[in-house]
Amino acid sequence: MNYYQVNIPNPGNQDQIDILIAQLAEAGFESFEEAETSIIAYIPEKDYHDQVFSEIEYCQLPVVVKEITTELIEDRNWNEVWESNYPPVMISDHCIVRAPFHECPPGVQFDIIIKPKMAFGTAHHETTAQMLRVLLETDVTGKKVLDMGCGSGVLAILCSMKGAAEITAIDLDEWSYSNTIENSEINHIKNIIPLLGDATLLKAPMQFDVILANINKNILLNDMSAYVGVLSTDGSIYFSGFYTTDLADISNMASINQLKYIDSCSENNWVVAHFIKQ
Numbered sequence: 001m002n003y004y005q006v007n008i009p010n011p012g013n014q015d016q017i018d019i020l021i022a023q024l025a026e027a028g029f030e031s032f033e034e035a036e037t038s039i040i041a042y043i044p045e046k047d048y049h050d051q052v053f054s055e056i057e058y059c060q061l062p063v064v065v066k067e068i069t070t071e072l073i074e075d076r077n078w079n080e081v082w083e084s085n086y087p088p089v090m091i092s093d094h095c096i097v098r099a100p101f102h103e104c105p106p107g108v109q110f111d112i113i114i115k116p117k118m119a120f121g122t123a124h125h126e127t128t129a130q131m132l133r134v135l136l137e138t139d140v141t142g143k144k145v146l147d148m149g150c151g152s153g154v155l156a157i158l159c160s161m162k163g164a165a166e167i168t169a170i171d172l173d174e175w176s177y178s179n180t181i182e183n184s185e186i187n188h189i190k191n192i193i194p195l196l197g198d199a200t201l202l203k204a205p206m207q208f209d210v211i212l213a214n215i216n217k218n219i220l221l222n223d224m225s226a227y228v229g230v231l232s233t234d235g236s237i238y239f240s241g242f243y244t245t246d247l248a249d250i251s252n253m254a255s256i257n258q259l260k261y262i263d264s265c266s267e268n269n270w271v272v273a274h275f276i277k278q
Helices: 014-026 075-085 126-136 154-161 174-186 217-229 244-256
Strands: 003-009 031-034 038-044 069-073 089-091 095-098 110-113 144-148 166-171 192-196 208-214 231-243 259-267 270-277
Touching: 014 031, 014 038, 014 217, 089 126, 095 126, 110 154, 126 154, 126 208, 126 231, 126 259, 126 270, 144 154, 144 217, 154 166, 154 174, 154 192, 154 208, 166 174, 174 192, 208 217, 217 231, 217 244, 231 244, 244 259, 244 270
Parallel strands: 095 110, 144 166, 144 208, 166 192, 208 231
Antiparallel strands: 003 038, 003 069, 031 038, 089 095, 231 270, 259 270
């Protein structure tokens, strides 16, 4: 499938960025990257049309309209692009996230192979790298895990390698869904259940001991009650995808949903926060 890559001037404010990405998702865009000066969004060629921005007020501003650029990206080119721009990532000295064309150095305990595609979650972003570091210190042995907004499936794969009993990996992005399946197969993982969709999939009798939600502030706030509804008592939930300035809002919503704050860590103002269900 061919995709249009659309570059939109970065609004600068994180709340505005989150709103823009949410509106772009509603308009049919499937994957997003935050660059310093732009938001890069991808939409299937078949879904791109002249009115795709008609309901997005920010994209109607004259100063923004003249800066929006589009480029048709052919599906067959993605591996070539990634192969030239995708260095392996070492996490805490004993976990590597690499592409199939990289070698694994000796002495690595967790060797995670991610076949480069458009799915978010290659460990190059601070949120994914931090979540991986947190997971390396977290006992998931024999536990049921939910990876919400799974991207490439890298967090789910590490959970499986660390002995999780079963991992449900959910993403509303078709690229992420298919990439999670592909990466599970590459890593010989058998206990990841991939699902295409959003928090509306979270219904009884689902129940998880650990939930990982590396998404963005607005979605976390909107869907938190759905996550908590399938989290077992005393279960852990890890939120990421937001800035240090957003931690208070996340913590307030968590408290409303009977979640107790445990701790958090940050890198370049990106946060991972740990809560437990009381």
